[in-house]
Amino acid sequence: MKKAVVLFSGGLDSTTCLAIALSEGYDCHALSFDYNQRHAIELNAAKAITTRLHVTHKILPIPNLGASSLTDENIAVPKHTQNLKIPNTYVPGRNTIFLSFAMAYAEVIDAEAIFIGVSAVDYSGYPDCRPEYIEAFQKLANLATKRGIEHHPLEIKTPLIKLSKAETIQRGHALGIDYTYTVSCYQANQQGEACGQCDSCFLRKKGFSDANLHDETRYITHHD
Amino acid sequence: MKKAVVLFSGGLDSTTCLAIALSEGYDCHALSFDYNQRHAIELNAAKAITTRLHVTHKILPIPNLGASSLTDENIAVPKHTQNLKIPNTYVPGRNTIFLSFAMAYAEVIDAEAIFIGVSAVDYSGYPDCRPEYIEAFQKLANLATKRGIEHHPLEIKTPLIKLSKAETIQRGHALGIDYTYTVSCYQANQQGEACGQCDSCFLRKKGFSDANLHDETRYITHHD
Numbered sequence: 001m002k003k004a005v006v007l008f009s010g011g012l013d014s015t016t017c018l019a020i021a022l023s024e025g026y027d028c029h030a031l032s033f034d035y036n037q038r039h040a041i042e043l044n045a046a047k048a049i050t051t052r053l054h055v056t057h058k059i060l061p062i063p064n065l066g067a068s069s070l071t072d073e074n075i076a077v078p079k080h081t082q083n084l085k086i087p088n089t090y091v092p093g094r095n096t097i098f099l100s101f102a103m104a105y106a107e108v109i110d111a112e113a114i115f116i117g118v119s120a121v122d123y124s125g126y127p128d129c130r131p132e133y134i135e136a137f138q139k140l141a142n143l144a145t146k147r148g149i150e151h152h153p154l155e156i157k158t159p160l161i162k163l164s165k166a167e168t169i170q171r172g173h174a175l176g177i178d179y180t181y182t183v184s185c186y187q188a189n190q191q192g193e194a195c196g197q198c199d200s201c202f203l204r205k206k207g208f209s210d211a212n213l214h215d216e217t218r219y220i221t222h223h224d
Numbered sequence: 225m226k227k228a229v230v231l232f233s234g235g236l237d238s239t240t241c242l243a244i245a246l247s248e249g250y251d252c253h254a255l256s257f258d259y260n261q262r263h264a265i266e267l268n269a270a271k272a273i274t275t276r277l278h279v280t281h282k283i284l285p286i287p288n289l290g291a292s293s294l295t296d297e298n299i300a301v302p303k304h305t306q307n308l309k310i311p312n313t314y315v316p317g318r319n320t321i322f323l324s325f326a327m328a329y330a331e332v333i334d335a336e337a338i339f340i341g342v343s344a345v346d347y348s349g350y351p352d353c354r355p356e357y358i359e360a361f362q363k364l365a366n367l368a369t370k371r372g373i374e375h376h377p378l379e380i381k382t383p384l385i386k387l388s389k390a391e392t393i394q395r396g397h398a399l400g401i402d403y404t405y406t407v408s409c410y411q412a413n414q415q416g417e418a419c420g421q422c423d424s425c426f427l428r429k430k431g432f433s434d435a436n437l438h439d440e441t442r443y444i445t446h447h448d
Contacts, residue, residue, distance in 0.1 A: 062286060062287065066332055086370060093368065100324040107317060108316055130367065136364040139363070143356055144320050145316070146351065
C-alpha cells in the first residue's frame with residue numbers, strides 16, 4: 001500500500017487534506033508539531049481526529065524561535081484586516097521546518113508523498129504558502145533524498161492549493177468531514193472554541209458563508 | 225554590523241567555516257543541534273570553541289526520526305570503504321532540517337547570511353551536501369522569507385564547497401585555527417577522542433596527510 005506523510009494541524013484545511021489523501025488510497029501517517037503555539041489545543045483536536053480516522057499520528061516537539069504572535073504571548077494576535085502586509089501571526093520558516101521533518105519522516109518510512117494543506121486563494125499572506133514556494137520545495141526534495149537520486153521522487157501534494165475556503169469545505173463535506181471539532185482559530189480556548197475575530201477565523205467563517213453552509217465552528221460565547 | 229547564522233557542529237569543517245565568517249566581518253550566531261547523535265560530545269566541543277571565540281551559540285534540541293547509525297545505537301557505524309552508495313551514517317533530511325532552522329533564526333535576528341560547511345570534494349556521499357542541493361535551498365529561501373519577498377535575499381554561503389579537506393585545513397590554519405579540540409568522529413568517546421576508522425575520521429586523517437601536516441586529531445589510544 002502506498003504511504004504518505006500528511007502534515008496535520010487539526011484545522012479545517014489539513015483535516016480536508018487528510019480526508020483527500022485517505023480517499024486516494026494512501027496509508028496515511030499524520031504529523032503534527034508542538035512548537036509552543038498559542039493554540040496548542042489544536043493538538044488535542046489533531047489527536048481526536050486521527051484516532052477517529054484510525055490514522056497513525058506523531059506529534060514532534062520542536063524549538064520555538066519566537067518573533068510571532070502565534071508563539072510569543074507578549075505579542076497580541078491581531079483582528080483580521082485587509083492589510084496586504086505579512087501579519088505578525090507569521091512564524092518564520094514554519095512550513096520549511098514542517099516540510100523538512102515530513103521529508104525526513106517520509107525517507108524513514110519510505111513514503112512516496114507528502115500532503116500539505118496550503119491554499120493560494122484564501123490564505124493569510126504568508127510567503128511559504130505560495131505555489132512557487134511549494135515548487136521550490138519539490139525541487140529541493142528531489143535533490144535531498146535517496147528517492148530523488150534513485151529517480152522515484154517524493155511527491156509534495158497540495159490538493160487545496162487552487163481551492164477557496166468554501167470549495168475546501170464542500171470537498172471535505174463530500175468526503176464526510178464534520179468540521180465541528182477541527183480547530184483553526186489562532187487563539188482558541190481550552191475547549192477548542194474560536195475567537196471569531198482573528199485572520200484564521202475570518203477566512204473560515206467566510207468559507208462557510210460563501211458556500212451557503214451552516215458554520216460548524218464552535219465560537220467562544222463570552223469574550224471581550 | 226552584518227549578521228550571519230553559522231551552522232556549527234564543533235567539527236573541522238564548521239569550525240573553519242565559522243573562522244571564515246568571522247574573518248569576513250560577520251557578527252556570527254552559531255547554531256548547533258542536539259538530535260540524539262551518537263557523538264553528542266561534539267556539542268561540548270562546539271560550546272568550548274564558541275566560548276573561546278566569543279561567539280553567540282545556541283543549541284536546539286530537535287526530534288530524532290531514526291534510521292541512521294548516527295542516531296540509532298542498534299546500527300553500527302561502518303568503517304570507511306570506497307563503496308559509492310549512501311552510507312548508513314546518512315541522517316534523512318538532516319541538512320534540510322538544519323538549514324530550515326537556520327533560515328528561521330536568520331529571519332528572527334535579521335541576519336543576511338547562513339554559513340554551512342559542506343564540501344563537494346571530500347564528503348561522505350550524502351545527497352544533501354551537493355552544490356545543486358545548496359542552490360535549491362537558496363531558491364527556496366528566496367521564496368520562503370520576508371527578505372526574499374523584499375528582494376534582499378538571505379544568502380546561503382558555502383565557503384568550503386570546492387575545497388578538499390587538505391585545503392580546508394590549510395585555510396583554517398591560515399586563520400589561526402588549532403583543530404585539536406574539534407570533533408569530527410562519528411563515534412568519538414566522552415573525551416572527544418576519535419576512533420580513527422569511520423568515514424569522517426578517514427577523510428580528516430587524509431586531509432592532514434594530503435596537506436603534509438601533523439594530524440592534530442586526538443585518537444582513542446585503546447580500542448577494539
